Amino acid sequence: MGAKRSFKCTPIRARLASRAGPLYGRASNFEQRTDGRTAARPCRRAPLAGTRFLIVEARYYESVAALLFEGAKAAFEAAGAAFDVVRVTGALEIPAGLAIALELASADGRPYDGAIALGCVIRGETYHFEIVAGESARALMDMAVSRRLALGNGVLTVESLEQAEERADPKSGDKGGDAARAALTLAALKRGGAPR
Secondary structure: OOOOOOOOOOHHHHHHHHHHHHHHHOHHHEEEOOOOOEEEOOOOOOOOOOOEEEEEEEOOOHHHHHHHHHHHHHHHHHHOOEEEEEEEOOHHHHHHHHHHHHHHHHHOOOOOOEEEEEEEEEOOOOOHHHHHHHHHHHHHHHHHHHHOOOEEEEEEEEOOHHHHHHHHOOOOOOHHHHHHHHHHHHHHHHHHOOOO
16 A cells, blocks of 8 residues: 555557647646646647537627637637637526527538537526526536547536636636637547547
8 A cells, every 4th residue: 555556658548639739738738837737839830720619608898708709719710620609698598599599500510520518607696597597507517429420518607707708818817718728629539539
């Protein structure tokens, strides 16, 4: 029990790292932000050039939505990926909008390689916050798992508008960019097949 165990990179981990590496996996792809956090640097190569993603965004809080979209757009453009945008009213409508748009794209013979959800839920004085935040997140996760969808969740759940704007701003929190990079990473994994 006293000896330390060292864990080596298993073949599965090695395969995962090699697939996601161009986006997240290599140390050279990380940079220190001015706020002290480490963030993924946009990839210099375009490993997912020619891919197409869906952005479903709730515009209920317009200033937050604009910042989230700005970060997501920059991340997709850095990866050489195209994207389409569907706008819905609020965070609770995002899963339905996503399901409808995915189905239409598949029926049209042009399925998406992945998708991201962008929106914001701000805590109020009632239980409504918990319902909207929880049900939206649950529906998105259920859809991602059941459809094997490369999904990035950029729906903020916050205490105030100021907190939301800080997290959404590409110069500080960049949660829209983080959602896009998560979807890109999963799409890269999906393109390479399941690890053995």
